[in-house]
Structure formats: C-alpha cells, structure tokens
Amino acid sequence: MKIGLEVHVALPTKTKLFCSDLAYENQEEPNSNVCPVCLGLPGAKPVLNQKALEISVGIAKALNCEITEKTWFVRKVYFYPDLPKGYQITQLDGAVGIKGYVDLNGKKIGIRRVQIEEDPARIIREKDYTLIDFNRSGVPLNEIVTEPDITSLEELKNFIEELRSTLYYQGVNINQELKTDLNISLAEKRVEIKNVTGVRNLIAAAEYEIKRQSALIKEGKEINAETRSYKEDSNETVSSREKETEEEYGFTFEPDLTFYDTAKLSIPKAVIASSAAKELAYKNEYSEKTIRELILFNKKNLSLLSSLSKEEFKKGVSLIEKFASFGIEDFSDEEFKKMVGQDISSLEKDGFLQLLGRSSKYEEKPDEKEIETGVMEILSLDKNLLARGINDEKAMGFMIGKVKEKYHVSGKEAADIIKKVIKRILNN
DSSP: EEEEEEEEEEOOOOOOSSSSBBBBSSSSTOOSSOTTTTTTTTTTOOOOOHHHHHHEEEEEEEETEEEEEEOOEEEEEETTOOOOSSSEESSTTHHHEEEEEEEEEEEEEEEEEEEEEOOOOOOOSSSOOOOETTTTTTOOOEEEEEEEEEEEHHHHHHHHHHHHHHHTTTTTTSSSOOEEEEEEESSSSSSEEEESSSHHHHHHHHHHHHHHHHHHHTTTTTOOEEEEEEEEETOOOOEEEEEHHHHTOOEEEESSSOOOOOOOOOOOOOHHHHHHHHHHHHHHHHOOHHHHHHTTTOHHHHHHHTTTTTHHHHHHHHHHHHHHHEEEEOOOOOHHHHTSSSSTTOHHHHHHHHTOOOOSTTTTTTHHHHHHHHHHHHHOOOOHHHHHHHTHHHHHHHHHHHHHHHHHOHHHHHHHHHHHHHHHHHHO
C-alpha cells in the first residue's frame, strides 16, 4: 500500500496572494472583497505578497526542505468557472521548498515540494443554478506534496497530526479545515480522491478506498487509474473522471511575475513540538507522551514547561493538567509561577481558585453592573466593535471572551449574562 497527499493550507496573511484585497476579513457579503486581479480581468497584473513568501519559506524549513534560492511561478492551465482567467498561478519546478520530510518516530515521510499558489473562487451549487463567490479567489495557499511513503491508516493519522502541529507552530490557523487530495495505490495504478475537506473525512475516505481496492484485487479485477470524489453523506468514493497528467495542464512560466530571492529572508528557527517533547522528557526524566500531548497544539504550555527547572517540572505538568481539568484557559504566566510551588494535588476547584487569588463567586453568575463596566471599557478601546454592532457574531464572541478574561468567569450562564449586557449597551 502506498499513500501520498497533496495538502492545501491557507496562509495567515492579511491580504491575498497577488493583490491588496483582504484575505479573510469582511467575507460575509459575496463578491465584495475583489479587484481586477482576483477577478482575472484582462490587463490586470499580479504583485506577490512578500509575507506569503516568508511564511512559505518558514513552513518549508519546518518540513526539513531544501529552500530554492530563486523561486518562480507557473501557470496551470485549465478551464473551470472558479478560474475566469483560464489558469491558476502556482509553482512546480521552482517551488519554494523541495526534498523535505516529516519524522514519524524514526521513519521519514518524504515531502516532494512545498509550493505557493492562489485559491480559486468558491462555487455554491444550488438545485437549479450555480453561484460563484470571488472573495476566496486569490487567497494564498501552500500545497504540501508528499512522497507516497505512507503505508497504513495509522501512519496516515500520525502524519496528519504531526503536520498540523508543525503548521500550528508556524502560525497557520489549523481550525480552518485542511483540503487534501488523497492518492492511494494498492496495485500498480494510482487512484486520486480530490478535494477531501477535514481530517475526519480524509481518514474515512482513505479507509473506504483501501477496502474498495482490496475487494477488487481479491476478485481479480483491474484497478483503474482515475480521479474519484468522496461523498460524506454516504461515506464512499465515486468515480468522477480519468486521472490527468501534468502534461495535460500545460504548465508554462508565469511571465507577469519574476524570480524571487529567498536567500536574504530572515526566517526564525522552526519549532517542532514532537522534538521539543523529546528534549524536555530527556532533560527532566519525564514521560515524553504526556509532554507531547500538552504541547502539540499549545505554544503557551511549551513556553511554560521550557522555563521550569528539573525540580519544578513534575509540579508544572500537574499544574497545567489542573488548569485544564478546571476549564481555566486564561491563566497568566505570573499565576502559573505563583502556583507551581504549591501543593495542589488534593484541591477542588473552589480551593484552587482561592489559592490562585481569584474569587470563585463569579464563576457561575457574574454581577451585571461589574460586567457593564467591563464592556464599556472594551468598547472605549475599540470603537470598531461598536460600529459592527450586535449582529456581528465574531465581534460579539470577541467581547464575551474579553469580559470573561477580565472577570475570570466561565460557563454558559456567565456567557449568556455577558451577551445580554452587551446587547443592552449596544441597543441604547
């Protein structure tokens, strides 16, 4: 069995890849964040987002790639409604990173290349018609192409977890679902499952396809080289078309862009959580598995644990686990340092909060007058929140989070009270 992936990752930039339109903000109104470049209008010229290049080099380095000193772009020619100019600007031979790997407990899963490319527009299919939203057109992506080195479902799960952790430490928003093209071959011919969204669907699609190909081999039937799609509702893959070759895309050099020098870029050293867990475990004679679980997707935990002496380390791990068990996420570095030397093993939540110096009286039902004061302070610091009003769920969530952090409150009842106060203030 051979499994290879093409993972598409949205880069955390403010603007799009080749124009100054916002990449992720103000996306509610369809076709509002657009310009001649991302609409593909004749004569519009792309200008590369330097930040996207820097982030891409950082990701490629984190994946142990060789960095291409002079990187360049190509046109991938195909015709589809979400790509009005008739081609996608992407990379191939001039990809920003090549010949990398991800280390899975000593086994290296090869990374063929890390390439920069633009996201096409979003297609919305209705029963009798199709709509296109170009707000997404031009959002910067990295496509991470692996070698077909994954040989089992378990290895696939481990690889995706390690990759997501690496991306998290590079600043990528891993709450956005990964889009992956999945290549599986149990015999000579390769089958590609296109555009699988989310980790859960990726594993489910792989599991189904392995069973399907295994059944064909058992029956003595031929496996066709084809492109398939995954149907989430029926949990199956279905044939969509014959597999394309690179030649069919007619890759050509992108003449509107130049060669970009990566050698002069200043890229911070990559943080790999699994490697950090090994170092901390060795240094402090502690369970690598426990440390890895605490830091895999938590920069704060890594920073706190790295700051501890060997004598403090065990208590520090217990303290982080205690904070998590009580649902306290907003603790400060100072509070952590204060508590790390305390005996907390037998404390329940109220006792823990008292030792922490927090009052537990607001944990379930905060005082509305105090909450109102906190909301007014937040609104005075950010006038934009007031302008966005109560219908903006993102703004509302931000304000609720800030008030909860200020008064150390948690729970749904507290959130409902804060939301009620915010609405009352905004409606006045």
